[in-house]
Amino acid sequence: MSAATQTVAVTGLGVAAPNGLGKDAYWAAIRTGTSGIGPVTRFRAEGYPAVLAGEVPGFDAARHLPSRLLPQTDHMTRLALAAADWALADADVDPARRDAFGMGVITAASSGGFEFGQNELRKLWSLGSQHVSAYQSFAWFYAVNSGQISIRNGMKGPSGVLVADGAGGLDVLAQARRAVRKGTGLVVSGAVDASICPWGWAALLTSGRLSSSDRPERAYLPFDRHAAGHVPGEGGAILILEDARAAQARGARVYGTLDGCAATFDPAPAPGRGAESGLRRAIELALDDAGAEPAEVDVVFADAAAVPALDRDEARTLRAVFGQRGVPVTAPKTMTGRLYSGAAPLDVATALLALTEGVIPPTVNTGPDPAHGLDLVTGRPRAAELRCALVVARGHGGFNSAAVLRAPR
Template structure:
């Protein structure tokens, strides 16, 4: 019998809510977290909007010894982990060290820390570069620091697949649990809103240059013009279902199915891989499209990519109408944190019987999607499909369903 893998804890740091319940309340209330950048002066840059996590003061949550060795992204991840463990009712001291692992996703690592050390190198000399630069910038730093802080010596790793990473990390956590590790800290958090990180993001040519916070990021809209980046994400506690039930844990949902593909080479004439990823996830979950109650779409905000996603969804649904939502319209695209945050939202949708809205958009009818617009929609949600894509052709799909 295949081991069930369930989600028992959620920790969120989001542009529209600090803490999982605050995030969910803000999202159901259609609170916008996108605004003009405040972490540096964006006046000289073509894109000036981002989703910034508000009111986060790391010194309120973390010991002072950690601050000199961590980037903002790691501080957010460590605090989100503390919240997720508390939400799951898990004290790491009560678990054997090798029964706990950490698998997270990252798209950028500690960009702001790296920027500061490069500035020290250029302006003052190599003797002023922190020894912590050797790891604070690295993609795996969140997984490493979480494992050290909590004494977790089980399987550890990092997944780097840009916007698809949040789902891919949870899928890898699921594999490790099925191999015998009872608990894995997983999900994704990114934060690279600094001048060096901003230039890197602008180089893709995909950022929206609109200065209107409510009209800059418009997936599935006639006026789609690129995306708005953001920072933050979600950390989830994944556990062996039997072990979680035996300790009386609250279960948000089961990770029932997962599929991933890579798009073919541009110009090859072959079909993009998203539809196949969805089909693989449904087969893995042992369900059909008729069982899906809601779809959390990737929502690229690029007309060509939006069309690909809409066509994939419609092809899988084969004429059935299913509510589709893009709550990241309130936060911006959080890179590896985006899909993890959508997973958290899917868990709350299952718990509360409500689908969060997509905000600000005027949907293009050509896409033929039943988008949940403006206001949340009450619905019985037993099974949610979460979609994510990453630059480079990554496609991932995950099925989350109510635990029996």
């Protein structure tokens, strides 16, 4: 098998989600349709145009991380470091026993450490520059999760960060797969985003896509006639990617293989041009990359923007590729809110658990608009024999990404 088509396996999952801290708690919540969306508690959101969020429950950073890391990390980095620890443990990998240059870290980010940055800016303007933490130099930065994971675990192989809103969460897995195929034995990838603080909230509100509802069960309704924006969430997933044969040789459990990846960009709007986005091409390229016909796909994890025009575009695209109600579609992110770059890695983790358990987790709260022509799995989980899953992720500004996962052979 040539390097370009070498199979890459996912062998470890670390999850920090609004409806479950840790993979097992998350999966237990997701398969029973338990939502983690509620009123914002991380700051006083009363009076803001959006008042609901998906907040990760019960995370005590001091229990998971040495005190050395606390003064220099934003909340999102603490979650990412803990999730990376869990993913490595889940993969039964001890980084200290591996070649430092044979391990890379490639994560996505969409906002960086906003809460940390907000606190330091407050000190700058209220107390003066002498009061700004030296760690502000990197703690706010998009690449900080990759950097801190690499330092904590002694990983010196190919590393980096990708910033493409929600689509970046799949693009990093594609980049991690490239790194594995070029000879890096193990790559820690995925993303954790968290910016539920006044500054982060102000930034998120500028998208115009946040739900103004104060009712958790009515706030985020993708593919519903009442779709009116989304609820922001925090968290995501960190995944361990390895060469499939090496994983097999060391006796690792394989959740599934990352067989297809693609990314496209929407064409610029122009007079007389149709409204079709680049999403269909992203899906078709990912299927082609995986050597999969549409009929092979057993379930689709939708981007599920809950913005009517984007829902219509995604539904139209799925109908075009798979046919009217041609494949089960789900959006478990209705239970977490949208996690920005953390959403797609979490969807990939969810898809891999779904392949393992033979159950499609539901889309909650949504009553699908029949005009979309989707077989949306709503209300309760659906048992199914699952071999192949498609995950779709989009980013504000025209990013489209898709990934095809298969159960281990």
